[in-house]
Amino acid sequence: MTQLVAHVESIAGDDEGLIMSAGLDVRAAAAPASTTPSAPPALTATAGDHDGEIDLSWDTVRGARSYVVERSPDPPTESSWTHAAVSTRSQTTIEELTSGTRYWFRVAAITATGQSGWSNPAMKIAP
16 A cells, blocks of 8 residues: 555645545645754763763653763863763763763754754763
């Protein structure tokens, strides 16, 4: 059935009469995609399994293909953020941190329409 629908769509284009004459229903136009995805909510930072590791997790963003994570020393400034990781899941572990040092983290979602804004930052002292 999928092949039939694809064939009719390729022949009929936007001609509703032609689509309906093939015995198919006309779909409603898809809503335009948001140009900017929402920032990942609920970023949390917890101690990792080993010294110098911090585990990060956040709620997923609909349509996200991956997430970009940045870190900053304390206190964070606009210019202090540096790349920390890329993840295809809504969690990651940041390794090789200095124990006893305070770190700040933020995450952005990457979707087909671009990068979201940054999440609210989360802070954790590396174990």
